[in-house]
Amino acid sequence: MGPIATTFPVLGVAAWSSTGKTTLLVELxxxxxAAGLEVGVIKHAHHDFDIDKPGKDSYRLREAGAAPTLVASARRYALMQETPNQDEPDLVHLLSLMEPHAPDLVIVEGFKQWPIAKLVLYRDDIGDPGILACENVQAVALKGAAPDTLEASIVRLDLDNIDAIAHWILQWCAAFPDHER
Known part of the structure; x- marks a missing residue:
C-alpha cells in the first residue's frame, strides 16, 4: 500500500480502544x-452498524435492493451503500468521497494500517506501546510517561492539553503542500 494522494491533508488519529479518540475529536x-478550518472526519467502525431505522421508507428501499440509497432533507443527507463483499473499508475510496466537499483537513479515526500521517494517542495503562511504532507517526499525545521505545524525532504532546494538540494540528496542516490557508 503506497502513499495516498489527496488535495487536502489527511491525518489519522490512531489509538487502542478506550483511549479516547472520539472524546478528543469532539473537543478538537x-x-x-474556530481557527478557520473545514474539517471532515472518516470514522472506522469495527462492527456492523446501521444509520437507518427499520420501518422508515429509506430502510425499506435499501432492503428492497436500492444501492446506493441517498436520503436528503434541507438540513443533511446520508448516502448508504451496501458493501457485502468487502472485508474492510477502502480508505482511498472514502477519501475520494470527501474531494467534492474540498475540506481543509480530513481526520481519519482508526485505519491504523493505512499509510497516512498519524497522531497516536497513548495511555500507559491501555494497550501495547507497539502502536507508537506505527508507520507515519508524526506526533504522540501521551497520558503518562513516554515509553523508552518512542523515537526522539516524534513530537510529544500532552493528551490532556487540547489547545496544544489543536495548535500542533494547525501547524502540521499548514505545512501540507499547496495548502492555501
Whole structure:
C-alpha cells in the first residue's frame, strides 16, 4: 500500500480502544473550526452498524435492493451503500468521497494500517506501546510517561492539553503542500 494522494491533508488519529479518540475529536473539532478550518472526519467502525431505522421508507428501499440509497432533507443527507463483499473499508475510496466537499483537513479515526500521517494517542495503562511504532507517526499525545521505545524525532504532546494538540494540528496542516490557508 503506497502513499495516498489527496488535495487536502489527511491525518489519522490512531489509538487502542478506550483511549479516547472520539472524546478528543469532539473537543478538537470546535477549536479547529474556530481557527478557520473545514474539517471532515472518516470514522472506522469495527462492527456492523446501521444509520437507518427499520420501518422508515429509506430502510425499506435499501432492503428492497436500492444501492446506493441517498436520503436528503434541507438540513443533511446520508448516502448508504451496501458493501457485502468487502472485508474492510477502502480508505482511498472514502477519501475520494470527501474531494467534492474540498475540506481543509480530513481526520481519519482508526485505519491504523493505512499509510497516512498519524497522531497516536497513548495511555500507559491501555494497550501495547507497539502502536507508537506505527508507520507515519508524526506526533504522540501521551497520558503518562513516554515509553523508552518512542523515537526522539516524534513530537510529544500532552493528551490532556487540547489547545496544544489543536495548535500542533494547525501547524502540521499548514505545512501540507499547496495548502492555501
Amino acid at each position: 473539532l470546535p477549536r479547529l473550526r
